Amino acid sequence: MASTNLQSNFNNPTQFIEGWYWALPSKKLKIGKVKAVTLLGRNLAIYRGFSGEVIAVDAYCPHFGAHLAEGKVEGDSIRCFFHNWKYDQRGICVDIPSLEKPLPVCINTWKTAEKYGMIWVWVGEGKPNSLPFVPELEDVDCDYILGTRFIKNCHPNVLLINAIDAHHFNTVHNLPLEIVFTSQNLNPNAITFSNITRGGDDSWFIRLIRPLYRNEVTYSMCYWYGSTGTVTLGPDFLHFYIIFSLQMIEGGKTEGQTILVTPKRPGFLGWFVNPILLWLTQRVGNYFAKGDTQVFQTIQFNLQTPTKADQSILQFIQHVNHQKSLTWGTWETLNDSNIKNLSKSNSELTLMEQEKHEFKI
Numbered sequence: 001m002a003s004t005n006l007q008s009n010f011n012n013p014t015q016f017i018e019g020w021y022w023a024l025p026s027k028k029l030k031i032g033k034v035k036a037v038t039l040l041g042r043n044l045a046i047y048r049g050f051s052g053e054v055i056a057v058d059a060y061c062p063h064f065g066a067h068l069a070e071g072k073v074e075g076d077s078i079r080c081f082f083h084n085w086k087y088d089q090r091g092i093c094v095d096i097p098s099l100e101k102p103l104p105v106c107i108n109t110w111k112t113a114e115k116y117g118m119i120w121v122w123v124g125e126g127k128p129n130s131l132p133f134v135p136e137l138e139d140v141d142c143d144y145i146l147g148t149r150f151i152k153n154c155h156p157n158v159l160l161i162n163a164i165d166a167h168h169f170n171t172v173h174n175l176p177l178e179i180v181f182t183s184q185n186l187n188p189n190a191i192t193f194s195n196i197t198r199g200g201d202d203s204w205f206i207r208l209i210r211p212l213y214r215n216e217v218t219y220s221m222c223y224w225y226g227s228t229g230t231v232t233l234g235p236d237f238l239h240f241y242i243i244f245s246l247q248m249i250e251g252g253k254t255e256g257q258t259i260l261v262t263p264k265r266p267g268f269l270g271w272f273v274n275p276i277l278l279w280l281t282q283r284v285g286n287y288f289a290k291g292d293t294q295v296f297q298t299i300q301f302n303l304q305t306p307t308k309a310d311q312s313i314l315q316f317i318q319h320v321n322h323q324k325s326l327t328w329g330t331w332e333t334l335n336d337s338n339i340k341n342l343s344k345s346n347s348e349l350t351l352m353e354q355e356k357h358e359f360k361i
Contacts (some may be wrong), residue, residue: 003049006052006166007010007083008321009157009226009320009321009323009325010057010157010226010320011155011157011158011252011301011316012155012252012357013155013251013252013328014327014328015325015326015327015328015334016040016123016223016226016227016244016248016325016326016327016328017082017189017225017226017227017320017324017325017326018121018124018126018324018325018326018333019122019124019129019189019224019225019226019227019323020119020121020122020128020131020132020224020225020228021039021040021119021120021123021225021227021247022120022228022245022247023037023039023044023056023112023118023119023121023259024037024046024118024119024121025047025117025118025119025120025257026114026118026123026147027117027354028349029046029047029048029054029119031048031052032049032050032073032101032162033047033048033049033073033327034046034047034048034068034069034071034072034073034078034145035047035069036059036067036069036146037056039121039123039247040068040123040248040326040328040329040331041250041329041332042245042247042285042329042330043058043059043060043067044056044057044058044059044065044110044121045057045058045059045067045069045071045078046112046121047073047078047329048073049073049075049076049077049089050075050076051075051076052156053076053089053091054114055076055078055109056109056110056111056112056121056204057078057087057091057107057108057109057110058107058108058109061080061082061083061085061107062093062105062107063080063082063083063105064082064083064115066080066083068080068084068087068107070082070260072205073159074086075088077089077094079095083096083097083098083104083355084096084097084124085105086102087107087301089109090106090109090182090231091106091107091108091109092105092106093106093107102349108303109123109246109284110123111128112262113128113131113358115131115132115133115260116144116243117145117146117259118146118245118259120223120314122243123326123331124324124326124333125218125332125333126285127322129187129189130187130189130190130224132224132225132230132243132245133230134222134230134232134241134243134261135192135220135222135230135232136235136241137234137241137263137301140263140264141218141263141264142261142262142263142264142359143261143262143263143264143270143274144259144260144262144278145259145260145278145282146257146258146259146260147242147257147258147259147282147285148257148258148285148286148350149255149256149257149258150255150256150257150258151249151253151254151256151316152252152253152254152256152296152297153253153296153297153298153299154246154253154296154297154299155252155253155254155302156226156227156246156247156250156254157226157227157299157300157316157317157320158254158296158301159244159296160223160226160227160229160244160247160316161191161316162183162197162292162296163221163229163231163244164181164193164221164312164316165313166179166180166181166309166310166311167309167310169355170292172292178197179195179197179219180195180196180197181193181194181195181196181311181312182194182196182359183312183315185319186222187321188322188323189201189224189225190222190223190224191221191222191223191315191316191319192195192220192221192223193220193221193223193312193315193316194220194221195217195218195219195220197217197218214251218233218234218235218236218239219232219233219234220232223316223319226290226319226320226323227246227247227248228241228243228244228245228246229243229244230243230244231244231285233284234279234284237356240262240277240280240281241260241261241262241281242258242259242260242261242281242284242285243258243260243261244256244258245259246303247297248328254296258282259284260278260281260282260285261278261281262274262277262278262281262361289301305361
């Protein structure tokens with residue numbers, strides 16, 4: 001279950017799934033400002049036009065290669081700092097000061113969206129699919145705050161499976177309850193895992209919280225594009241919602257952002273209660289992350305001996321591997337030709353390492 005198979009998306013540092021990925025918090029991009037962003041190995045310039053629209057373009061001007069984040073926003077267009085070539089929100093060059101009319105030049109643009117206080121970029125050439133959302137809150141207006149920003153020394157896929165690693169709830173978090181998940185495909189890019197067990201009646205803790213649950217303890221995880229996970233947990237009368245939005249960075253590591261979410265409530269209830277609920281949601285998330293966060297700084301994931309408790313993990317791996325693959329840095333669709341080139345490059349690197357080793361000896 002390691003990432004040695006080039007056709008496998010799971011835990012693979014050279015490829016990822018076509019989909020929506022977070023780029024930066026919305027509040028960090030004011031009207032008329034531009035930011036340099038590196039996303040999945042590709043350099044972008046992301047700016048907010050005067051209309052409020054967020055536009056993402058490839059970073060480098062086709063003329064001399066100057067970074068467009070050094071430039072200036074004009075209306076909903078971006079003007080390069082170096083020679084003042086101007087590109088509109090479609091990426092088309094609309095003005096070259098040294099010429100009477102612009103050349104037929106354009107730069108790549110990428111679809112963007114804003115949700116949960118984050119700017120998201122659609123990475124892929126196909127028509128964008130659904131933005132990640134909490135299934136219970138699909139059509140609900142929400143309040144939210146951004147939680148912890150973090151970097152982990154493992155692949156996003158590996159970090160996300162922690163939420164459905166049934167056995168670790170007993171070994172790490174001392175939960176006196178055997179967790180069993182059932183899975184359901186929400187769409188081709190999203191899969192949910194929900195707890196279906198009751199049990200734990202020998203535990204005073206479970207007996208204490210039992211009146212709060214009509215059926216099983218509410219705990220579910222929904223995965224989007226193999227990189228964003230939404231957690232729903234809590235008693236029947238009050239659910240907590242946590243989003244773990246991840247992106248792969250250099251070396252197959254993870255940069256992540258937690259987002260705490262709660263439904264909007266009207267009037268005084270919303271003004272007074274929601275900030276408290278969001279604060280509590282963050283405490284809940286920190287509690288579950290605290291026990292095993294260090295593991296993901298040192299783990300070398302290689303599932304060679306799966307057990308019955310790992311069934312949900314195997315289902316997630318299969319789900320990830322069935323989605324459309326893009327290559328790191330180029331964002332090209334992975335096909336047989338790409339795989340052969342990657343295989344050749346990896347073989348050449350391996351040979352070079354062997355030659356280095358032999359030379360040292």
